[in-house]
Amino acid sequence: MEIHESGMVVTCPNDNVFFIEKSHAYNNISNSGVSSVECVINAKKNMIYFLELKTTAPDKENKNDLESYVVEIADKFIHSISLCYSIFHEIQKEDADYPIGITLKECLGKSPKIRFMLLVKTIAEDNCLHLSAMFQKKMRPFLKIWNAESVIVMSGAKAVQKGLAVIE
Numbered sequence: 001m002e003i004h005e006s007g008m009v010v011t012c013p014n015d016n017v018f019f020i021e022k023s024h025a026y027n028n029i030s031n032s033g034v035s036s037v038e039c040v041i042n043a044k045k046n047m048i049y050f051l052e053l054k055t056t057a058p059d060k061e062n063k064n065d066l067e068s069y070v071v072e073i074a075d076k077f078i079h080s081i082s083l084c085y086s087i088f089h090e091i092q093k094e095d096a097d098y099p100i101g102i103t104l105k106e107c108l109g110k111s112p113k114i115r116f117m118l119l120v121k122t123i124a125e126d127n128c129l130h131l132s133a134m135f136q137k138k139m140r141p142f143l144k145i146w147n148a149e150s151v152i153v154m155s156g157a158k159a160v161q162k163g164l165a166v167i168e
Contacts, residue, residue, distance in 0.1 A: 026083060
């Protein structure tokens, strides 16, 4: 399964990807201020990645835009994990077109390791570290609640180098 977004392509096994942003559950509530990451990936047996892809990010010198950017993406991570668990517990309905999938359901039912990842096609490496620190500060209570490590912010070039993405 290929995810084409923001000038990058991420490839994952079919049954390990939930296109949360395309799901009926998300579309039914998105007009209520709910936002979402592109997809949720069950990458390993007990690990779930919430993946957001962006073309660019504001420079660290542009504090106002950068703070707004962090708030916007932090909300996407928070809303996405909430929506996944609401589908898992049948509060929101799963749909046939974009199902959450058996492997992800099984993982959600256990104690999965949760990772939040932001891939930015064009960003300087030092800005990745700065953004990651901003996410850590903004999302600290949320990350503690979910026992999640800090948000991983990675450039498109680094994602290509690690074999996670291809630049279009």
